[in-house]
Each structure stands twice: as C-alpha cells, then as structure tokens.
Amino acid sequence: xxxxxxxxxxxxxQAHLSLVVENGYDAVTVEDICARANVGRSTFYxxxxxxxxxxxxxxxxxxxxxxxxxxAASGDGDTPGLAFSLPMFEHARGHLDxxxxxxxxxxxxxxxxxxxxxxxxxxRAELSxxxxxxxxxxxxxxxxxxxxVGAYLGILTWWLDAGAQIPPREMDAMFRRLMGEGLPPT
Amino acid sequence: xxxxxxxxxxxxxQAHLSLVVENGYDAVTVEDICARANVGRSTFYxxxxxxxxxxxxxxxxxxxxxxxxxxAASGDGDTPGLAFSLPMFEHARGHLDxxxxxxxxxxxxxxxxxxxxxxxxxxRAELSxxxxxxxxxxxxxxxxxxxxVGAYLGILTWWLDAGAQIPPREMDAMFRRLMGEGLPPT
DNA sequence: AGGATTTGGGACACACTGTTCGTTATCTTA
DNA sequence: TAAGATAACGAACAGTGTGTCCCAAATCCT
Numbered sequence: 332x333x334x335x336x337x338x339x340x341x342x343x344x345q346a347h348l349s350l351v352v353e354n355g356y357d358a359v360t361v362e363d364i365c366a367r368a369n370v371g372r373s374t375f376y377x378x379x380x381x382x383x384x385x386x387x388x389x390x391x392x393x394x395x396x397x398x399x400x401x402x403a404a405s406g407d408g409d410t411p412g413l414a415f416s417l418p419m420f421e422h423a424r425g426h427l428d429x430x431x432x433x434x435x436x437x438x439x440x441x442x443x444x445x446x447x448x449x450x451x452x453x454x455r456a457e458l459s460x461x462x463x464x465x466x467x468x469x470x471x472x473x474x475x476x477x478x479x480v481g482a483y484l485g486i487l488t489w490w491l492d493a494g495a496q497i498p499p500r501e502m503d504a505m506f507r508r509l510m511g512e513g514l515p516p517t
Numbered sequence: 518x519x520x521x522x523x524x525x526x527x528x529x530x531q532a533h534l535s536l537v538v539e540n541g542y543d544a545v546t547v548e549d550i551c552a553r554a555n556v557g558r559s560t561f562y563x564x565x566x567x568x569x570x571x572x573x574x575x576x577x578x579x580x581x582x583x584x585x586x587x588x589a590a591s592g593d594g595d596t597p598g599l600a601f602s603l604p605m606f607e608h609a610r611g612h613l614d615x616x617x618x619x620x621x622x623x624x625x626x627x628x629x630x631x632x633x634x635x636x637x638x639x640x641r642a643e644l645s646x647x648x649x650x651x652x653x654x655x656x657x658x659x660x661x662x663x664x665x666v667g668a669y670l671g672i673l674t675w676w677l678d679a680g681a682q683i684p685p686r687e688m689d690a691m692f693r694r695l696m697g698e699g700l701p702p703t
Numbered sequence: 704a705g706g707a708t709t710t711g712g713g714a715c716a717c718a719c720t721g722t723t724c725g726t727t728a729t730c731t732t733a
Numbered sequence: 734t735a736a737g738a739t740a741a742c743g744a745a746c747a748g749t750g751t752g753t754c755c756c757a758a759a760t761c762c763t
Contacts, residue, residue: 335709335760360750371711376752412700440626469701470691477671478695485667486660505656509664513699514596515655521729521740546719557742562721 340378342368347385352428356386356438386438390445397422397449410511412457412479415450419483420499423491430491443484450480479510526564528554533571538618542572542625576631583608583635596697598643598665601636605669606685609677616677629670636666665696 346368350359361382365372379385400422401415423430433439454476470478483506490502532554536545547568551558565571586608587601609616619625640662656664669692676688 333708333761339710361752362750372751373712373753373755374710377709381752410700470695473675474672474691475695475700477675478668478692479671479700481671481674482664482668485663485665485670488667489659489663505660506664509656509661509699511699513695513697514598514661514665519730519740525741547721548719558720559722559724559743560741563740567721 336378339368339370339374342370343375343378343385344389346370347382348389348429351386351438386441390442393442394445394449397446401449401453410507412454412475413507413510414457415453416483416506417499417503419450420487420490420502423487424495424499427491427495434488434492443488447480447484450483451476454479482506482510522564525554525556525560528556529561529564529571530575532556533568534575534615537572538614572627576628579628580631580635583632587635587639596693598640598661599693599696600643601639602669602692603685603689605636606673606676606688609673610681610685613677613681620674620678629674633666633670636669637662640665668692668696 343364346364347359350363350367359382361375362372364370364382364385365375379388397419401418433442455473458472458475486502486506490497529550532550533545536549536553540549545568547561548558550556550568550571551561565574583605587604619628641659644658644661672688672692676683
C-alpha cells in the first residue's frame with residue numbers, strides 16, 4: 332500500500348478515536364477529524380464516504396480482532412457454550428480504555444452490537460454441536476443464545492464501568508456458576 | 518393546559534414517532550417533523566430545544582409508563598427478583614409496533630437503555646429485600662442484577678424481533694426456569 | 704528520472720439549525 | 734361576549750456542516 336495512503340488512514344482513524352472519546356460520537360465532525368489529523372477535507376472524502384464510514388471500518392477491525400482472538404481459545408472449559416467467557420473478559424480488560432470510552436456513547440452502541448453479534452455466533456456454534464435434542468418444553472436454541480449473551484454483556488458492561496476491579500478469573504467463575512446452576516438460593 | 522399547546526405537542530410527538538419508525542432517528546429532521554405535523558418550525562422551537570429534546574421527553578413518558586405498570590404487578594411469582602418478567606412481556610407485546618421500531622435504531626438504543634434502567638431498579642429492589650446475606654464466594658448483588666436484566670433484555674429483544682410469536686406466559690416460564698435452574702443439561 | 708498517484712486547499716451548492724420579529728388566530732377569564 | 738393574554742405562523746437571517754469539484758504541488762513506486 333502507498334505510504335501516503337497508509338499514513339493518512341492511520342492519522343484519520345487515530346484522530347477520530349480520540350475525538351470520539353473526548354466529545355462523544357455525535358459531536359465530532361469531519362472537519363474536526365481532519366483538523367486534528369492534519370489532513371485535507373477533500374483527502375478525507377477520497378477515502379471515506381463520510382463519518383459513519385470511518386467509524387464502521389473501525390468497528391470492523393474490532394470485530395475481526397475479536398473473532399481471531401476468540402477462535403484460538405474456544406474448546407476449553409466445562410460448561411458448554413461458555414468457552415468465550417474468560418478470553419473475552421481478559422481481552423476487554425486489556426483494552427479497558429477503549430471499552431470504557433465506548434460504553435454509553437452512541438458510537439459505542441454500534442460497537443457493542445458488533446461484539447454481541449460475534450459472541451452470538453460463538454455461542455451458537457458451541458451450542459449447536461452439543462445440545463441437539465430438544466424436548467417439547469425446552470426453549471428454542473436461539474433463545475438460549477440470546478439469554479447467555481445478554482447476561483454476559485450485562486455483567487461485562489457493569490464490570491468495565493466499575494473499572495474491572497474483579498479479576499477476570501473470578502468474573503468467569505461467577506458467570507459460569509450462574510449459567511450452570513441458576514441464581515443462588517435465598 | 519392551553520388547548521393550542523396540547524394540540525401542538527400531540528401533533529409533534531405523533532409526527533416524530535411515525536417518522537422515526539419510517540426513516541430511522543438520524544434521518545429525521547426538525548423540518549420533517551414540522552411538515553408532517555403541520556406546525557410552524559418556530560412553534561417547534563417554542564416548545565423544544567431541538568430534536569433530541571422531543572425524543573427525550575418521549576422516552577421519559579415511556580419510562581414513567583413502565584414504572585407505574587411494573588409497580589402494580591410486583592410481588593407475585595415464586596422466583597425472587599423476577600416479578601417484572603411477565604408484565605413486561607405482555608406490555609411489550611401490547612406495544613409491539615413501537616418496540617420493534619425502536620429495536621436496532623439509534624434512537625431505540627436510548628429508549629432501551631431507559632428500559633434497562635427501570636428494570637434494573639425493579640430487580641435491585643426485589644433482590645435487596647430477599648437475599649441480604651452473602652458468603653465469601655457469592656457474587657455481588659449488583660452483578661446479579663445486571664445478569665438478570667441483561668439476559669432478560671436479550672431474550673426480549675430476540676422475541677420482539679421475531680414477531681412475538683411465543684405467548685408471553687411461555688416466555689416467562691422459560692426465562693424463570695433458566696434463571697432458577699441454569700442452562701438445561703446436555 | 705519520470706510517470707502515476709495522492710494530497711491540499713479553495714470554491715461551490717445545498718441542507719439543516721436555531722433565533723428573531725411582526726402579524727394573525729385562538730384561548731381564557733372576567 | 735368582550736378584552737387581554739397567549740400561542741401559532743411564516744419569513745428572513747446568520748451560522749455550521751456536508752459532499753463534490755478542480756487544479757497545482759508534493760510524494761510515491763518502478
């Protein structure tokens with residue numbers, strides 16, 4: 332790839348990210364991004380169709396990273412369908428700044444939905460290979476997927492917002508127990 | 518309240534809602550809303566500071582409705598902390614059009630986060646009155662709250678996106694079982 | 704070194720925002 | 734029902750951001 336292009340793209344993505352973190356997605360304009368990146372506005376439009384396009388590509392990169400990161404660790408663990416848990420906790424803690432910046436903002440929602448999709452795919456794949464049989468009263472498998480991922484993202488978001496104080500292993504253990512045994516008895 | 522004001526507000530909120538459903542939140546402009554509502558743009562700004570303000574008030578109304586709706590039904594049910602489940606399923610099905618329009622769009626995210634907050638408050642209140650004791654390895658109560666609400670919103674969203682075909686009572690039963698006993702054994 | 708590509712920056716038309724102001728229509732209340 | 738208060742209207746305005754175009758200058762690849 333042309334060095335100029337690579338440099339321009341890197342500068343733009345970097346400027347975009349920092350501005351979103353500072354001011355929130357909606358408040359950031361193309362002009363702002365170009366100003367911070369020291370890139371001409373016409374150059375911006377030579378690479379992206381608009382602000383959304385730039386953001387979408389960032390999310391795609393995150394999505395890809397999650398996928399390769401999760402694929403390597405799938406298969407371990409005892410409870411079926413929950414192999415993603417520990418690696419994800421650790422990955423999130425590793426990128427704590429990024430995750431916390433995304434949590435809450437509108438831009439973050441897009442990213443979180445992307446993460447949700449990746450996790451759903453992972454759980455779906457694990458679950459389909461294990462629980463093929465379903466009795467009459469058993470919930471649809473897709474409901475299980477949404478249940479697991481919903482609960483997981485709930486505690487993950489809370490954990491990150493609180494600063495990820497609890498160690499990932501403990502979070503993983505609690506999540507697995509809740510999923511395997513249900514809510515603790517009163 | 519002055520009849521003229523009441524009429525104007527009703528028209529604007531109605532126009533806003535229908536336009537958001539049709540085109541998505543971001544694509545709707547103040548001009549669009551005024552055009553459909555047959556209201557002068559200056560009149561709009563006499564009542565709202567902008568598009569976000571109008572939307573925020575709509576969400577507040579929803580939030581209030583959920584609160585009074587849920588408070589009436591809290592207390593029944595066997596599993597602690599899950600009293601909100603059945604009423605919420607039924608309420609959502611009653612407003613299926615609205616919920617489905619919100620699901621996925623950026624505007625919907627704001628509304629869903631509001632719903633999440635209301636549910637969290639409900640679960641928190643129920644749970645605090647029941648499980649006061651915590652052993653050393655027990656998860657923090659707030660983690661339980663996020664776990665429950667996350668899982669619930671996961672299956673609720675899925676259910677609504679699929680057209681709410683399954684009866685609310687069945688959804689409620691499956692959710693309660695998953696929460697009480699954990700994932701079904703393989 | 705030279706041809707190809709990218710960048711920068713100005714200019715342009717366009718759309719939406721948020722405000723102001725004078726006129727007209729409508730409501731409340733006495 | 735009459736009068737004063739209040740709200741709606743519509744037009745105009747400045748400001749901001751968007752997306753596109755062009756051409757000259759800088760930079761790259763071979």
